[in-house]
Amino acid sequence: MRIQQLEYLEKIAATGSINEAAKQLFISQPSLSQSMKELEKEYQIQLFYRSKAGITLTDAGREFMNYSRGVLDQVNLLNQHFGQGTIRKRVFSVSAQHYAFVVHAFVDLVKQIGGDTYQFTLRETQTENVLDDIQTLKSELGVIYINAFNKTVMKRLITEKDLEFTPLFDVQPHVFVGRDNPLTAKSHITLADLKDYPYLSYEQGDTNSFYFSEEILSTLPHKKHILISDRATIFNLMVGLNGYTISSGIISSELNDEKIVAIPLDVDDTITLGYLRHKKIELSATAQLYLEMLKQHIRGYGFEVQ
Known part of the structure; x- marks a missing residue:
């Protein structure tokens, strides 16, 4: 296993496409596909479901991705501390329905930890997309609402997609x-x-x-x-x-x-109102910091965070 392969994996998961990932990585599509096949063979797992619609991570792929991000974060810390190699961009993504406090917290996050190199994504999108983004790891966190009317259906979908909903307020x-x-x-x-x-x-x-x-x-x-x-x-x-x-x-x-x-x-x-996360993925330090900023803004509006 090479660190480069883990970086390739992260890019494929983020784009949902081998072709698009290859373009952004400035390598050929066959080379990228071969690199992932070698990674799958080495660990004897299937990382992706491949279809005409694109690439999605398998359950094993999501679990592998969780450990992979931890490795890449540690490599990044080494590069920052010892000044060798390319410092990995800080990456974070959140998907949400349309709420001002979500944007507020995102702005604060970028200002506080963005630095000179980062790739952050804020998706204000349709409700179904929020759930799908968390399931496929396009985003670490999602923000939606639940009430008496949609509770049964939403909780069923959340369970089916291996997600977890935590109430905020x-x-x-x-x-x-x-x-x-x-x-x-x-x-x-x-x-x-x-x-x-x-x-x-x-x-x-x-x-x-x-x-x-x-x-x-x-x-x-x-x-x-x-x-x-x-x-x-x-x-x-x-x-x-x-x-x-x-x-x-x-x-x-x-x-x-x-x-x-x-x-x-x-x-x-x-x-x-609450946040979604994937059950099988540990939240990154950046995601945890964003949640704290989210809670600060909610309290700032006079609400008690649950």
Whole structure:
């Protein structure tokens, strides 16, 4: 086994493609494939499932990857301490539904430990993608919500994918609207108050399951409904069209438009926000630090971390 092979393995797992990994590593695809076959032969395991859709790690591959990252981290420490060889980029990735506190913590992480060489990834993405990213190790951590409606389905999927969900904090549902929306005159909002306003929700791809919705009460009918793919657009439509969405109530004046207001929604429901990790993978020091920063921001909004 060579250190270079472990670096190749990490790149393949990150890209999900032998061809793309070869391009980024500046080697030929046959050379990369042969190197991985030699690694599999040496340890008598199958590291990947290979299909037309790409490359995914097997269960044995995920476990091997866990040890491999530990070895690469130790090599990196040696290079930093003794000044020999190329210092490995610090690598970290998190996938999440669309939450400001996730971005806040990510910004702090990069500022604190990024240094001169790093490759960090923040994926604000569809709910199913968050689960898949953690399962396939594209990300170490994922941030999603669970409530009474989606709990059974989400927990089944989490178990099937060998993941673990850890609650962070509970919030009551809030309606997000533009500051000039007439609804801002109310201290609380009912569902009846919302019927004439455009409902904004994040699209969930081809699956489009109600259980994957980032907004509670996703099965309710709406006269006006606009699907959005990103957080900047949803805020623009709140202001431009007097649209609304339902979320946690956390708004960041540092990262989000200050024209947005959160108003409590009168429904009997609780949103539990938490993080996902893979059961078989130990979290890296970077992931653990990110979690601490995430918790700090949550406490900063006045919530008690579970």
